[in-house]
Amino acid sequence: xxxxxxxxxxxxxxxxxxxxxxxxxxxxxxxxxxxxxxxxxxxxxxxxxxxxxxxxxxxxxxxxxxxxxxxxxxxxxxxxxxxxxxxxxxxxxxxxxxxxxxxxxxxxxxxxxxxxxxxxxxxxxxxxxxxxxxxxxxxxxxxxxxxxxxxxxxxxxxxxxxxxxxxxxxxxxxxxxxxxxxxxxxxxxxxxxxxxxxxxxxxxxxxxxxxxxxxxxxxxxxxxxxxxxxxxxxxxxxxxxxxxxxxxxxxxxxxxxxxxxxxxxxxxxxxxxxxxxxxxxxxxxxxxxxxxxxxxxxxxxxxxxxxxxxxxxxxxxxxxxxxxxxxxxxxxxxxxxxxxxxxxxxxxxxxxxxxxxxxxxxxxxxxxxxxxxxxxxxxxxx
Amino acid sequence: xxxxxxxxxxxxxxxxxxxxxxxxxxxxxxxxxxxxxxxxxxxxxxxxxxxxxxxxxxxxxxxxxxxxxxxxxxxxxxxxxxxxxxxxxxxxxxxxxxxxxxxxxxxxxxxxxxxxxxxxxxxxxxxxxxxxxxxxxxxxxxxxxxxxxxxxxxxxxxxxxxxxxxxxxxxxxxxxxxxxxxxxxxxxxxxxxxxxxxxxxxxxxxxxxxxxxxxxxxxxxxxxxxxxxxxxxxxxxxxxxxxxxxxxxxxxxxxxxxxxxxxxx
Numbered sequence: 272x273x274x275x276x277x278x279x280x281x282x283x284x285x286x287x288x289x290x291x292x293x294x295x296x297x298x299x300x301x302x303x304x305x306x307x308x309x310x311x312x313x314x315x316x317x318x319x320x321x322x323x324x325x326x327x328x329x330x331x332x333x334x335x336x337x338x339x340x341x342x343x344x345x346x347x348x349x350x351x352x353x354x355x356x357x358x359x360x361x362x363x364x365x366x367x368x369x370x371x372x373x374x375x376x377x378x379x380x381x382x383x384x385x386x387x388x389x390x391x392x393x394x395x396x397x398x399x400x401x402x403x404x405x406x407x408x409x410x411x412x413x414x415x416x417x418x419x420x421x422x423x424x425x426x427x428x429x430x431x432x433x434x435x436x437x438x439x440x441x442x443x444x445x446x447x448x449x450x451x452x453x454x455x456x457x458x459x460x461x462x463x464x465x466x467x468x469x470x471x472x473x474x475x476x477x478x479x480x481x482x483x484x485x486x487x488x489x490x491x492x493x494x495x496x497x498x499x500x501x502x503x504x505x506x507x508x509x510x511x512x513x514x515x516x517x518x519x520x521x522x523x524x525x526x527x528x529x530x531x532x533x534x535x536x537x538x539x540x541x542x543x544x545x546x547x548x549x550x551x552x553x554x555x556x557x558x559x560x561x562x563x564x565x566x567x568x569x570x571x572x573x574x575x576x577x578x579x580x581x582x583x584x585x586x587x588x589x590x591x592x593x594x595x596x597x598x599x600x601x602x603x604x605x606x607x608x609x610x611x612x613x614x615x616x617x618x619x620x621x622x623x624x625x626x627x628x629x630x631x632x633x634x635x636x637x638x639x640x641x642x643x644x645x646x647x648x649x650x651x652x653x
Numbered sequence: 654x655x656x657x658x659x660x661x662x663x664x665x666x667x668x669x670x671x672x673x674x675x676x677x678x679x680x681x682x683x684x685x686x687x688x689x690x691x692x693x694x695x696x697x698x699x700x701x702x703x704x705x706x707x708x709x710x711x712x713x714x715x716x717x718x719x720x721x722x723x724x725x726x727x728x729x730x731x732x733x734x735x736x737x738x739x740x741x742x743x744x745x746x747x748x749x750x751x752x753x754x755x756x757x758x759x760x761x762x763x764x765x766x767x768x769x770x771x772x773x774x775x776x777x778x779x780x781x782x783x784x785x786x787x788x789x790x791x792x793x794x795x796x797x798x799x800x801x802x803x804x805x806x807x808x809x810x811x812x813x814x815x816x817x818x819x820x821x822x823x824x825x826x827x828x829x830x831x832x833x834x835x836x837x838x839x840x841x842x843x844x845x846x847x848x849x850x851x852x853x854x855x856x857x858x859x860x861x862x863x864x865x866x867x868x869x870x871x872x873x874x875x876x877x878x879x880x881x882x883x884x885x886x887x888x889x890x891x892x893x894x895x896x897x898x899x900x901x902x903x904x905x906x907x908x909x910x911x912x913x914x915x916x917x918x
C-alpha cells in the first residue's frame with residue numbers, strides 16, 4: 272500500500288515543550304504526511320498549568336491538516352483553563368489559520384445510533400416497525416394492482432399494451448428456455464440417480480419412474496422454474512423500474528398522466544403469468560427426459576418401458592396440480608419485483624439492495640405458497 | 654502587472670502540456686495543444702459545448718489516454734509513471750467532478766475519510782476531526798457530516814465534494830464546472846469560497862467553466878478552446894481578440910453584463 276507518509280521527502284516536523292519558559296516551539300513541515308505521527312505525540316503531551324506560548328516561526332511548510340493540529344493544541348490548552356499568550360506563525364500561513372479558526376460550532380454531534388444494548392434494542396424496534404410498514408404497504412399495492420388488473424381484463428381499454436406484454440413473454444419466457452431446460456434436465460438426472468440407488472435395495476428399481484413422474488410434475492418442476500424465474504426476471508423487474516426511478520423517468524411519466532401500474536406493472540404481471548406455466552411445462556418435459564436417460568444408463572430401462580411405467584404412475588391431473596400453481600407463483604414474483612422497484616431511492620446503492628431483497632422475498636413467498644398449496648391439496652384429497 | 658506576475662512564476666510550471674492531440678475515432682477534438690500552468694495561479698478553461706474542455710481536464714489527470722503529446726504534472730509525465738509512482742502523483746492533486754461524484758452509499762464524513770483512510774495511518778479520531786475541519790472550511794454546518802449525499806441540496810453536494818477533494822491537502826485542484834446547476838447566489842458564494850481557499854491553502858487551480866462571472870471572479874488567466882486549439886490570456890487581452898467565438902463569448906449579453914464594471918474601471 273502506498274501511504275502519503277512515505278511519499279514525502281521533506282524535513283520532518285518537530286515540536287519541543289519547554290516547561291520552564293512555558294513555550295511550545297514547533298518547526299519543520301507540518302503537513303498531512305506527518306500528521307498521524309504528530310497527532311500521536313501531541314496527544315501524549317501534558318499541556319496543563321496555565322499560560323503557554325506557541326512559537327511556530329520555524330515552520331517551513333504548513334497545510335490544513337498541520338494547521339488543524341496546531342489549532343487543536345491551542346484549544347486544548349484553553350479547554351484546560353490555560354491561556355495561549357503568543358501564537359506566532361510565518362505571515363504566509365496566517366490566512367490559513369484564520370480561515371480554519373472561523374466559527375467551529377462547538378456543539379457535539381449526536382450519533383445516529385445509540386451504542387451497546389440500547390442500540391441493539393433500537394435496531395430490533397426499527398426492523399419491526401419497518402417490517403410492519405412493509406407488510407401494510409405491499410398489501411395496499413396488491414390491492415391496487417388487483418383492481419387495475421381486474422379493470423384491464425373486464426373492460427380492456429386501448430391501453431392494455433399487447434406489444435409490451437409479448438415483449439415480456441419473450442424476455443421472461445423464451446429467453447429463459449435454455450437455462451430452465453438445462454437445470455431441470457440435470458434435476459431429472461439427479462433425482463433418477465438417487466431414487467434408483469435407494470429403490471434398488473428393495474428390488475423396486477422400476478418405481479424410480481413413479482418417483483420421477485410424481486415428484487417432477489407435482490412439485491419440483493414448478494418450484495425450480497419459479498425459483499429460476501424469480502432470480503432472473505424478478506430481479507430484472509426491480510432493477511429496471513428502480514433505475515427508471517433513479518433517472519426520474521417514473522416522475523416524468525406521472526407528470527404526463529401515464530399510469531405507472533398500467534404501463535409498467537401490468538405488462539410484466541400478465542407477461543409472466545402467461546410465460547411461467549409454459550416454462551413449467553417445458554421444465555417438466557426436460558426433467559423427464561433427463562430422468563429417462565439416467566434410467567437407461569444406470570438401470571437399463573429402455574425408453575418404451577419408461578413411458579409405459581410413467582403412463583401408469585401419473586395422469587393428467589398430476590400434471591395439472593403442478594401447472595395450476597404456476598400462474599400464482601408468476602403473479603407473486605412479478606408483483607414483488609415491481610413493488611420493490613418502486614421503493615428504490617435516488618442513490619446507487621438502493622437499486623442493488625432492493626434487487627437483492629426482491630429476489631429473496633419472491634423465493635420466500637414462492638416456497639411458502641407451495642407449502643400452502645400442498646396442505647390445501649391434501650385437505651381436498653387431490 | 655499580470656505579465657510581470659506570470660514572468661515571475663515562470664520558473665515553477667506545475668502542468669506542462671505539449672503537442673496534445675485528442676480525438677474519438679476519426680474526429681479530432683484537440684489538435685496540437687500547448688499549455689503551461691504555473692504554481693499558485695488560477696487558470697480558467699472555457700469553450701463551447703463539445704469543444705473538449707472536460708476532455709482536456711480528463712487527459713491531464715490521465716483518465717483519458719491522449720492520442721499524441723506529452724503531459725507533465727509536477728514534472729512527471731502522466732502516461733509514463735505507473736503504480737505507486739502514479740498514486741504519489743494523484744495524492745498531490747484533488748478533483749471536483751461536475752456532479753460531485755460523492756459515494757452515495759456513504760455519509761459525507763465517510764466520503765471525506767476515504768482518501769485519509771487509504772493513504773494515511775491516522776487514528777479514527779484524528780480523521781473525524783479532519784473531516785469536521787474540512788466541512789467547516791467549505792462552509793458546511795457540522796451536522797452535514799452524518800448526512801448522505803441524497804439528503805443534500807445541489808450546492809451542498811458541491812461543497813461536500815470540494816471538501817473531499819481537499820482531504821489530502823493537495824497542491825493542485827481541478828474543478829470541472831463547479832458552479833454549473835447552482836443558482837446565481839450559491840454560484841457567487843462558491844466563487845468566493847474557491848478564491849478564499851486558493852489564497853489560504855496556496856492552491857494552483859485548473860478550472861473548467863461556462864460561467865463568465867466565475868471567470869472574472871477567480872481566474873488569473875483564461876484558456877479558450879476554439880478551433881481545436883487554445884488561445885490563452887487575461888480577460889482584458891482576450892476581449893481584444895479577433896476570433897469570432899471569443900468575441901461573441903465576451904461581448905454577448907451575458908458577457909457584457911458580467912464584465913460591465915470592468916469597462917468603467
